[in-house]
Amino acid sequence: MSRERRWFPVCRGEEAVPRHIVHTALLGQELAVWRADDGTVNAWENRCPHRGVRLSVGTNLGDRLKCRYHGWTYASGSGQCLERPAHPGEAPPRIVKARRFGCVESDGYVWVRLAGEGAGDGPAPGFGRGTAPPGLTLRSIHVWAPAAAVADALARHAGEAPDGSPAEAVDPYTVRSAHAEAGEILYAMQPVADDETIIHAALAEAPPASERIAVLRRENGRVCALRDAIEASGSP
Amino acid sequence: MAEPDPILVNDWHAVVELDFLASRGSFETVLLGVPIEIAESGEGSGEVRVSRRDTHAPLPARIRYGHVFTSIGQPNRDIVHFPECHEADRIHVTGGSIAVHVSGLRAVENFLDMGHFPFVHTDYLGVEPHTEVEPYEVTVTEEDEILATKCRFFQPLASPSADGGMMVDYEYRVARPYTVCLYKSNPIEPERWDFIVLFVQPVSEERCIAHPYLSYLAHNLDNETNRWFMQLIFAQDKPILENQLPKRLPLDPRAEVPARSDASSLSYRRWLAAQGVTYGAIPAAA
Ligand code: FES
Ligand SMILES: [Fe+2]
Numbered sequence: 001m002s003r004e005r006r007w008f009p010v011c012r013g014e015e016a017v018p019r020h021i022v023h024t025a026l027l028g029q030e031l032a033v034w035r036a037d038d039g040t041v042n043a044w045e046n047r048c049p050h051r052g053v054r055l056s057v058g059t060n061l062g063d064r065l066k067c068r069y070h071g072w073t074y075a076s077g078s079g080q081c082l083e084r085p086a087h088p089g090e091a092p093p094r095i096v097k098a099r100r101f102g103c104v105e106s107d108g109y110v111w112v113r114l115a116g117e118g119a120g121d122g123p124a125p126g127f128g129r130g131t132a133p134p135g136l137t138l139r140s141i142h143v144w145a146p147a148a149a150v151a152d153a154l155a156r157h158a159g160e161a162p163d164g165s166p167a168e169a170v171d172p173y174t175v176r177s178a179h180a181e182a183g184e185i186l187y188a189m190q191p192v193a194d195d196e197t198i199i200h201a202a203l204a205e206a207p208p209a210s211e212r213i214a215v216l217r218r219e220n221g222r223v224c225a226l227r228d229a230i231e232a233s234g235s236p
Numbered sequence: 237m238a239e240p241d242p243i244l245v246n247d248w249h250a251v252v253e254l255d256f257l258a259s260r261g262s263f264e265t266v267l268l269g270v271p272i273e274i275a276e277s278g279e280g281s282g283e284v285r286v287s288r289r290d291t292h293a294p295l296p297a298r299i300r301y302g303h304v305f306t307s308i309g310q311p312n313r314d315i316v317h318f319p320e321c322h323e324a325d326r327i328h329v330t331g332g333s334i335a336v337h338v339s340g341l342r343a344v345e346n347f348l349d350m351g352h353f354p355f356v357h358t359d360y361l362g363v364e365p366h367t368e369v370e371p372y373e374v375t376v377t378e379e380d381e382i383l384a385t386k387c388r389f390f391q392p393l394a395s396p397s398a399d400g401g402m403m404v405d406y407e408y409r410v411a412r413p414y415t416v417c418l419y420k421s422n423p424i425e426p427e428r429w430d431f432i433v434l435f436v437q438p439v440s441e442e443r444c445i446a447h448p449y450l451s452y453l454a455h456n457l458d459n460e461t462n463r464w465f466m467q468l469i470f471a472q473d474k475p476i477l478e479n480q481l482p483k484r485l486p487l488d489p490r491a492e493v494p495a496r497s498d499a500s501s502l503s504y505r506r507w508l509a510a511q512g513v514t515y516g517a518i519p520a521a522a
Contacts, residue, residue, distance in 0.1 A: 030481070046481070047481045050494070050495070051345075051492055051501075052480045052481045052482065052486075052492060053476060053479050053480050053481075054479040054480075054481060057475070068355060068479075069352050070351045070355060071367065085354070085367035085368075086495055087368070087369070087497065088365070095493075
C-alpha cells in the first residue's frame with residue numbers, strides 16, 4: 001500500500017479550534033487544516049491556487065478561508081472559490097478550487113490521506129480500537145528522524161521499560177504498548193517529511209482526574225527522553 | 237540550481253545603496269550566486285571598486301540612481317535611463333534596500349500587482365470594499381518593454397503627500413527582467429506622475445534584494461518621510477512574498493490560476509519565457 005493511500009494523524013482535534021488555521025505537513029506536503037464553525041474539519045494544500053501564498057497565513061472566516069494576498073475566499077467542504085475581490089459580484093469559474101485532501105476526525109485526532117477521496121485501502125483512520133475512543137490524548141512530540149525509525153525505537157523503548165511491559169509494532173506507523181503504570185498506550189506516527197516525524201500518543205483509559213496532570217507529565221517525559229535519544233544517536 | 241542566463245549575466249544590477257556603502261567603507265553581497273565585494277576606492281573620491289570574492293577578479297562598476305551597479309559578465313547595454321530621476325522639481329531618494337527570501341521575479345510581479353493593495357497595504361494603498369481592479373491595457377513596446385496603462389485604483393492614503401482617499405492612476409513599465417517601475421498620479425498635481433523604480437538584485441534563484449529609488453514631485457515632502465513610507469509598504473509585502481510557494485516564479489500558464497486583473501502578470505511571465513529567462517523561474521515544460 002502506498003503511503004499516499006494511508007490515513008495519518010496530523011493534529012489533535014482540539015488544536016483545530018474555531019477561526020484558527022493549523023499549519024502542518026504530511027509526507028512533504030504542506031497542509032492548512034481548519035475547522036469551520038459547523039464543525040467540519042478541512043485539510044487543504046497549504047497554497048492558494050491564485051498566486052501560491054500559504055493559506056495558513058490567511059483568515060478562517062467560519063465557513064470559508066480568505067487568502068492573505070488578494071482576498072480570494074474558498075468554501076469549507078468543497079474548496080470552491082467564492083469571491084475574487086478584484087472582480088466583485090462576478091462568480092469565479094467552477095474550476096477555481098483549493099486542493100483538498102481526505103480528512104476525518106476520529107479518536108481525538110484529525111486524520112489525513114493524500115491520495116484521492118473516498119475509502120481507499122489500509123487501516124481506517126484512528127487507532128484501530130473500534131468504537132472506544134482513547135481516554136486521554138497526550139502531547140504530540142516532534143522528532144528529527146524518519147517515521148519508521150521512530151516507530152521502531154518506540155517499540156523497543158517501551159519494551160525495555162523498567163516494568164518490562166511488552167510493546168507491539170502494529171504496523172510501520174503504529175505502536176501499542178501496555179504499561180503497568182499507564183495501561184495501554186497508542187502511538188501513531190505522522191511522517192511530516194523524510195527525516196521528520198511527529199509522535200501522536202493517547203492512553204486507552206483515562207486516569208482518575210486527580211492523577212491527570214501527573215500522568216500527562218510522566219508520559220511527556222517518557223517520549224521526550226526517547227526523542228532526545230533518537231536525535232542524539234542519529235540512528236535510534 | 238540553473239546557471240544564470242546570459243541576458244542576466246551580461247547586464248547591470250544594483251548591488252548596494254551608495255549612502256549605506258559610505259557608512260561602512262565596504263560591503264559584501266551576492267549577485268547571481270557570485271560572492272562579490274564593493275569598496276570605496278579612496279577617501280571622498282566618490283569612486284568604488286567591485287570584485288569577486290572567489291576569484292578576486294575585478295568587476296565593472298557604475299554609480300547611478302543612488303546605488304552601485306555591477307555586472308558579473310560583459311554588459312552589452314547601459315543601465316536603463318529614467319528621465320524622471322533627473323528632474324529638478326522632484327525629490328530623489330533611495331527607498332532602503334530590503335532582502336526578500338523569494339525569487340526576484342516574484343518580487344517584480346508583486347510590484348506590478350494592484351489587486352493586493354486592500355489586503356496587504358490596508359488603509360494605505362487600498363481598503364475594502366474598494367477592491368475592484370478595472371480593466372487596463374498591457375502592451376509590449378518596440379523597445380521590448382512591458383507597459384501597463386490606464387490602471388486605476390482607489391487608495392485611502394496613496395502617498396505621504398496624500399490627504400484622504402482618491403482614485404489613483406497608475407502606469408507600470410517592466411524595463412528589464414529584474415527592473416520595474418511605476419508612475420502614479422500625484423495627489424496635488426494629478427496631471428503629473430510620481431515615479432518609483434525597483435532594481436531587484438537576484439542573489440540566488442530564491443533570494444533577492446529589492447533596491448527602490450523614488451522620484452516624487454517635491455510638494456512639502458522630505459526624504460525621511462518618503463523613505464519611511466516606502467519602507468512601511470515594503471515591510472508589508474515582505475512576509476507575503478516569503479510565504480509564496482514555490483519560491484521561484486512558474487512560467488507555465490497552467491501552474492497557477494490567474495484572473496483578468498492579472499493581465500500584467502501574465503504578460504510578464506510570457507515575456508520572460510520569450511526572452512529565455514530561467515533564473516528564478518520554473519520554466520514551462522516543453
Ligand atoms: S494568492 Fe491567494 S488570493 Fe492571490
Ligand atoms: Fe505591495
